[in-house]
Structures are given as C-alpha cells and as structure tokens.
Amino acid sequence: MAATARRQQLQDVALAPLDWVEERSGLVGYTKWFLFRKVPRDITWSQTLGSAALTAFIVQATTGVFLAMFYKPDPVNAYASIQSITEDVTLGWLVRGMHKWGASVFIILMFFHMARAFLFGAYKYPRELNWILGVLLLVSGMAEGFTGYLLPWDNTSYWATVVGININATGPFVGPFLAQFLQGGLSIGPDTLPKFYALHMLVLPGAIMALIGLHLYLVVRLGVSSPPWSRSAAGRERPEAAAGRDGVGEPTTEGESA
Amino acid sequence: MSEEERDTQHLPAPSLWPIGFAVGVACILVGLVISVPALIVGAVIALVFGFLWVRDLMRAHPVTAAAPGAPAAAPVVTHADVGDNVDRATFLSLATIGVSGLIGAGVTLPVLGFGVLPSFVGDGVETHDVDLGPITNFPEGQYMIATYLENPEQGEVSRRTAFIRNNGSTDAGVPSFTAIFSRCVHLGCPVQPNGPIDEQAKQEVNGVELLPVLAASFGCPCHGGLYDSEGNRSAGPPVRSLDRYEFSIKDGNLILGRLFSVGHVEGVGATARIQKYYMAYPGVHVDGIESWLYPIPTPGSTG
Numbered sequence: 001m002a003a004t005a006r007r008q009q010l011q012d013v014a015l016a017p018l019d020w021v022e023e024r025s026g027l028v029g030y031t032k033w034f035l036f037r038k039v040p041r042d043i044t045w046s047q048t049l050g051s052a053a054l055t056a057f058i059v060q061a062t063t064g065v066f067l068a069m070f071y072k073p074d075p076v077n078a079y080a081s082i083q084s085i086t087e088d089v090t091l092g093w094l095v096r097g098m099h100k101w102g103a104s105v106f107i108i109l110m111f112f113h114m115a116r117a118f119l120f121g122a123y124k125y126p127r128e129l130n131w132i133l134g135v136l137l138l139v140s141g142m143a144e145g146f147t148g149y150l151l152p153w154d155n156t157s158y159w160a161t162v163v164g165i166n167i168n169a170t171g172p173f174v175g176p177f178l179a180q181f182l183q184g185g186l187s188i189g190p191d192t193l194p195k196f197y198a199l200h201m202l203v204l205p206g207a208i209m210a211l212i213g214l215h216l217y218l219v220v221r222l223g224v225s226s227p228p229w230s231r232s233a234a235g236r237e238r239p240e241a242a243a244g245r246d247g248v249g250e251p252t253t254e255g256e257s258a
Numbered sequence: 259m260s261e262e263e264r265d266t267q268h269l270p271a272p273s274l275w276p277i278g279f280a281v282g283v284a285c286i287l288v289g290l291v292i293s294v295p296a297l298i299v300g301a302v303i304a305l306v307f308g309f310l311w312v313r314d315l316m317r318a319h320p321v322t323a324a325a326p327g328a329p330a331a332a333p334v335v336t337h338a339d340v341g342d343n344v345d346r347a348t349f350l351s352l353a354t355i356g357v358s359g360l361i362g363a364g365v366t367l368p369v370l371g372f373g374v375l376p377s378f379v380g381d382g383v384e385t386h387d388v389d390l391g392p393i394t395n396f397p398e399g400q401y402m403i404a405t406y407l408e409n410p411e412q413g414e415v416s417r418r419t420a421f422i423r424n425n426g427s428t429d430a431g432v433p434s435f436t437a438i439f440s441r442c443v444h445l446g447c448p449v450q451p452n453g454p455i456d457e458q459a460k461q462e463v464n465g466v467e468l469l470p471v472l473a474a475s476f477g478c479p480c481h482g483g484l485y486d487s488e489g490n491r492s493a494g495p496p497v498r499s500l501d502r503y504e505f506s507i508k509d510g511n512l513i514l515g516r517l518f519s520v521g522h523v524e525g526v527g528a529t530a531r532i533q534k535y536y537m538a539y540p541g542v543h544v545d546g547i548e549s550w551l552y553p554i555p556t557p558g559s560t561g
Contacts, residue, residue, distance in 0.1 A: 075415040159447060163480060166446040169539035172551040176539050180556065181377035186517075186537065187441075190412045 040226040046120075047224060049113040056106040057208065060144075063099040064201060071151065073197035075190050078153035103145055110138050122225040130218040133211055140208045147200035153193065161196075162188060272349040273314050277356065278307030380558025390512040391463030393433065396424040399527075401451060401487075403469040410465070420503060420514060421451060421476070425527035434528035437503040438476075438489045439517055444496040446540040447480035476500065488523040488530060497543050499523055502532065521545035 022028035039047075070089055072081040085092040114134060117123055123131035150161040165188070169179035184191035226232060285300025344352070388406050396402055401423045408416040418440070425434035442449045451473035461468040475492070476485040484493035489500030499522055504515035521533035521544050535544040537559035543549045 076413060159480070163445040163447065166540040170541035173553065176542060176552060176554075176556045177377055179539055180380075181374060184376070186539075186556065186558065187446075188415065190415055 034220065037220065037223070039224045040230060040232065042227060042230050042232075043224060044227065046116045049109060049116050050219075053106060053109040053113050054212065056102055056109050057141075057212070059098060059102045060106055061205060063095050063102065064205070066095055067099055068201055071197075073151070073194045075153065075193055078151065078193055082152045082154075103148060107141055107145060110134075110141055114138065120225065120227055124225075127218070127222055127225065130215060130222070133215045133218070137208060137211045137215065140204050140211065144200060144204045144208070147196045147204065150193065150196045151200065158188070161192075272344050272346060273311060274349075274353075275307050275311035275314060277353065279304055279311055281360075282307055378557055380556075384558065385516050388466070388514045389464060389508075390420075390422065390466050390514060391468070392510050393424065393435075393507060393512045394510070395461060395463060395468060396422060396435070396512065397470070398424045398426050400424070401453075401471050401473050403451065403455065403467075403471055405467040405469075406465060419448060421471075421473075422512070423527070428528045433507060435505050435512065436488070436527065436530070437505050437514060439501040439503060441501060441540060442478040442480065442483050442496065443491075443498050443500060443519075443540050444478060444481055444483045444494065447478050449476045449478045449483070449485065449500065451475075452477050488526060489520065490523050497541060497548070498538075498545070501537065519544045 018028050067085065070081060070085045070092065072078055082096075085096050087093075117131065117134065146161075146164055149164075150157050165179050165182050168182060169175045171178060180186070182192070182195070183189065184195055282300050282302070282304025285303055286297055287300075289295070289297025289300050386409050388408065390404050390406070401421050404420045404422050406418060406420075407413070408418050410416075421436075421438040421440060423436040425436055428434045440449045441447075451471045452475045453471050453473035456470045456472075459470050474487045476489070477483070478494070478496075482494045483491065483496040485496070485500055486492045489502070491497075491499060499520040501517050501519050503517055506513045506515060517537045519535040519538045521535060523533070524531040533545065536555045538544050538552070538556060542552050
C-alpha cells in the first residue's frame with residue numbers, strides 16, 4: 001500500500017513539467033493525438049516506409065547543417081574544404097559519409113514508399129492529392145541529389161553536372177534558359193557553385209519541409225488505407241466479408257444491394 | 259427625420275477608389291525621389307482615382323445633400339444598393355487581402371527578378387578574347403592543343419581547351435586557321451584528339467599551353483561521340499558539328515574571339531565552307547526541322 005502511494009508520488013513529480021506545459025499549450029494532448037491514431041488492424045511493416053523516408057530526410061537535414069559549418073562554396077576553396085571535413089575535422093568523415101550515403105537511402109526509400117502506395121492502391125480516392133504531393137517530394141528530392149552532387153567540386157561532380165545541365169538545355173523552348181539559370185552563363189563558372197549550394201541547402205529543403213508538412217497533414221486527416229487483401233475497408237467491414245465469403249475480387253450481388 | 263435616416267445618412271459608401279488614390283500618392287512620393295516618369299504615372303493614377311472617388315461620393319448622397327426635405331425612402335434605397343454590392347466587413351476583408359497582396363508582391367517580385375532575370379538577359383555570358391601568341395608557333399596542317407584561362411580573374415574554373423590548325427593561306431592569300439572548341443556538342447564533355455600528343459614539344463606562351471598532336475579525328479569519352487578532322491560528326495549522339503572560334507591576327511599573334519556554333523562543314527581546311535550559327539548549348543540543334551524546338555537564341559550569344 002505504501003509502495004503504491006510512493007510510486008504515485010514519483011509519477012506525479014516526473015509528470016509535473018509535462019502537466020505544466022499541457023495546461024498552458026495543450027501540446028502534450030496534440031502530440032498524443034498525432035502519434036496515437038487509429039490505423040487499420042491489418043497494416044504491415046510496409047506502411048512504415050514513409051516514416052523511414054522521413055527519418056532519412058531528418059538525418060540529411062541534420063548532417064547537412066553541420067557540414068554547412070565547414071564547407072566553403074566557392075570554386076577556389078570548395079574541394080579543399082571537403083578534404084578538410086573528411087581528413088581533419090573530428091568525426092567529419094562520419095558526418096560527411098552519413099550525408100553522402102544517406103542521400104541515396106533517402107531517394108531509395110522514397111521509391112519504395114511510392115511503390116507501396118502504388119501497389120496497395122493507396123493513391124485512390126480520397127488520397128489523390130497526397131500522391132501528387134508525394135511526386136513533388138520525389139522531384140524535390142532528386143533536385144537535392146542533383147544540386148548536392150556538384151558540391152564536392154571534384155572531376156566527377158564537375159563533369160556530371162556539365163552533362164546534367166546540358167541535358168536540361170536540350171529541353172524544347174525553355175531548355176537553354178533553364179541551363180543558363182542553373183549555371184549563370186554559357187558554361188559552369190564561379191557563380192554556379194554558390195547557386196547550387198543555395199538551392200541545395202535553402203530553397204529545396206524549405207520546399208521539402210513544406211511539402212512534408214502538407215503530406216503528413218493529409219495522412220492524419222485521411223487516415224492510413226487498408227491493404228488490398230484487408231477484410232475491412234476504410235474502417236468498415238467489406239460487404240463480401242459480411243456475407244461470409246472469401247472476399248477479394250469475387251463478384252457479389254447481395255453485398256452491393258445491401 | 260426618421261430614426262432610420264439618421265442611422266444611414268452619414269455612412270460613406272464603401273469604395274475601392276481611395277486605395278487606388280493612395281497608390282497614386284505613394285507613387286508620386288517615390289517618383290519625387292527616384293524618377294520623373296514614376297512621378298507622372300503616380301499623378302495620373304491619383305487624379306483618375308481621386309476623380310472616381312469624388313464622383314462616387316457625389317452620387318451616393320445627392321438626395322440628402324441637395325434636398326433635406328425629400329422623401330425619407332430615398333437614402334434608405336441608396337444604402338440598400340450599396341449593401342447589396344459590398345458590405346463593410348467584406349470591403350475590409352478585401353482591402354486587407356489586397357493590401358497584403360501588394361506588399362507581398364512588392365517584396366517577392368524584385369527578389370524573383372534578381373534570381374531569375376539575369377539568366378534571361380545574358381548576364382555573365384560575355385566572352386574574352388584570348389591571345390595564343392605568334393602564328394609561327396602553329397605549323398601548317400597540324401593540330402595544336404591550346405589550353406588557356408578564358409577569364410584569369412575567375413581562375414581554373416574558366417580553363418578552356420581549343421584545337422587549332424594552321425591551314426596556310428586561302429586562295430585570296432589570307433591566313434586561314436581552323437579553331438575548334440573542345441566542348442562536345444552532345445552534352446558538353448571535353449572532346450579529346452585521337453592521336454599521339456608530342457609532350458616534348460610543349461610550349462608555354464603568355465599563359466597559354468600549346469601541345470602538338472597528330473589527330474585526324476576527335477572523340478568524346480563520355481558517350482562515344484566521334485568527329486572528323488573538320489569537327490563534323492561521324493558517329494555517336496552529337497547533333498551538329500563541333501563549335502568554333504572566330505579568330506583574328508593582330509601584330510602577328512593569333513587571337514581567339516567569340517564562339518559560334520556550326521551546322522556542318524563542307525570541304526577541308528582553307529577552302530572549307532562553314533555553316534555558322536549563334537552559339538548554342540550542347541545538344542541543341544541549330545539547323546533542320548529540330549531547330550524549330552529552340553526558336554529563341556540564347557541570351558548573350560548574339561550581341
């Protein structure tokens with residue numbers, strides 16, 4: 001009896017700061033409401049690919065912030081600063097490695113996430129808008145990859161970017177202007193690197209964060225879709241399951257008329 | 259005077275004209291500081307919107323102003339008319355949105371213009387003439403690889419490579435050179451001469467590195483584009499012939515000038531006929547039906 005009372009006392013002390021915040025902001029309640037939502041009972045690990053991609057993005061954002069403290073975006077110093085991050089800065093090799101390999105992980109996870117949404121039919125009504133937002137996120141992510149690839153300023157990144165920009169230039173009508181915007185002239189020059197750096201660390205991450213916000217808002221609002229093999233759809237039992245049938249793909253007349 | 263009339267008669271009719279008037283006044287003030295045309299435009303805006311505003315006011319209250327003893331129904335009708343169009347709350351909302359929009363546009367448009375317009379007016383596209391040294395350094399009939407900094411202020415990032423061949427003289431007795439730019443016209447990789455390079459004969463003339471090479475063709479390492487000795491495509495994905503330089507000879511020195519794009523080269527060396535176009539990006543067609551996809555010359559390439 002005394003032990004229970006003591007335990008209760010400890011719990012109250014531990015939760016007091018949270019209660020203080022909750023009473024003044026309601027944030028604890030909102031966070032619980034956001035995290036502990038109802039989902040279909042038969043979802044699988046494949047529904048976690050979106051969270052995985054989000055985690056990869058957060059890793060990219062965090063490591064990127066710290067790389068930006070040591071990187072110098074001008075043609076004379078860029079390569080040397082990357083060398084210094086890798087060789088001299090404490091744990092710099094690790095942070096740069098996380099950012100470099102994490103970039104591929106982010107893109108790959110976005111593709112897996114997209115494949116899941118496609119194969120499960122999770123893009124269908126009422127989630128079409130979320131598919132569109134996802135496509136914009138994928139495009140922004142690829143643009144991050146393209147702009148980030150130039151930053152090490154070695155021969156691979158230089159010539160890969162030359163080719164990438166000139167592929168843009170072959171676009172009908174607007175291509176040459178797009179290429180000129182990207183490199184600030186008829187060829188890669190001293191303005192190209194700062195421009196790519198600004199796009200890579202300010203413009204595109206901003207766009208991605210805003211899009212992720214909208215994407216998650218719609219996920220919370222519309223809920224998680226059931227897998228195609230689910231016996232319950234959108235929180236309701238399927239008609240064919242109610243009629244005691246096997247269900248998937250089987251035509252039912254009673255169910256529809258019911 | 260009825261209760262209703264007293265409530266309504268001093269209410270000014272909601273109107274958008276004062277906003278235009280205010281914009282005009284703001285424009286006048288800015289114009290006073292920076293430019294006479296803006297001053298004139300502001301004055302015109304202020305006059306027009308001021309006139310419309312005053313006209314609206316005159317129309318809204320003619321009855322109350324002119325005939326206080328007129329039937330009581332008249333002002334009420336006027337008020338009802340105005341209320342049907344825009345009531346006070348709607349007007350204030352619209353005005354807030356409009357003014358916010360103006361402020362937003364005022365902040366965004368210059369920034370967008372700064373970010374995007376330079377690409378459309380050809381900023382940073384100017385080319386610099388390059389002095390390759392005495393023409394006697396270029397033996398007749400042989401290609402020389404000339405590596406130079408196009409703009410020494412920019413440093414290594416402006417390093418360019420040209421392939422120069424002395425063709426002797428034209429029939430008219432004018433010195434002739436073939437000056438090819440090494441950028442592949444597929445997607446911009448550096449084209450390499452296919453032939454032995456004579457490293458021993460390397461020369462350095464006022465910052466330009468000259469290397470003789472025995473080459474009858476050029477190849478691109480990236481996607482396998484192949485060009486003949488005049489820069490015409492002989493295999494692979496390139497869409498036109500290699501770009502060339504205009505050149506001049508000053509005090510016996512060979513000067514490379516502007517770059518131009520080449521559709522096709524007929525003939526060889528001093529007697530070649532070159533189809534010349536404005537400088538275009540790699541992968542962009544300059545002739546044939548495909549060139550219709552690129553109707554506007556790249557800014558800065560034509561000036």
